[in-house]
Amino acid sequence: MFVLAHLSDPHLAPLPAASWGELVGKRLTGYVNWRRKRRFVHDPGTLAAIVADLKRQAPAHIAVTGDIANIALAAEFPLGRDWLARLGSARDITFVPGNHDIYVREAIKFAGRQWGAYMSDDDGLGGFPFVRHRGNVALIGLSTGVPTAPLLATGWLGANQLAEFAAVLNKLKSEDAFRVVLIHHPPVTAAPRHKRLLDAPVFKRVIAAHGAELLLHGHDHVHMINWLDGPNGTRVPAVGVPSASARHGTDKDSAAYNLYQIDGANGAWRCELISRGLDSSGAVVQQKRFMLVG
């Protein structure tokens, strides 16, 4: 059995000091939003409790689906690298970026430099999609992070990435791998259009044609399960987790993470989902447990 943990959207706090030169355009609106609202949601103590509980479960691998940063200040990237390093080695953790990581154009190079080891393939090469094999599990990392105008939180995969993604799914299917797709934005959501993955319809057509066994996402900061159409009448679970640093009592779900116990073989996979999160007393407890696949 392979145990995969999934956490997302840590939005590391506190925000490091920004230079005046950095606080222009989109970063300025993001900074105001952080000061007014988000800093009261994302709590370092909550994140530490979630990570400590996750480590006690000793998963074989941890998937982190984006939004380590908040407004992609240069100083947020080394802080993110240190947080990832405390979570585990780049061999044991796979990261895909979110819209808050690629908030502005220059963030692409910061993320590659500081976090590249966590978003590279089996040979250590970067670029999206990338694939990592861990036993009979294959992790496929996608990037929906593109710099956007102020007040937009949209995502975009693009035709090139989607074409490669289709080829990767096909190849991994022939290898009988349990394919886990890691993506920041959910392919199905009730969120308003300015927060959505804009090419989700194309993405869903790729999944419908080539299938996948499991899709993990963040971004909406709530527990979500949606079933996507796969080939030949199959269905693919798309599962989202709340922000791993969300205090109890805010307008989104409290901090949580999911564990996936993956077992079986192609044609007869089993995957049990165990959700653990913060309760009203501040303790991290099991909230749900059910068979997702099989």
Ligand SMILES: [Fe+2]
């Ligand atoms: Fe987020």
Ligand SMILES: [Fe+2]
């Ligand atoms: Fe996001």
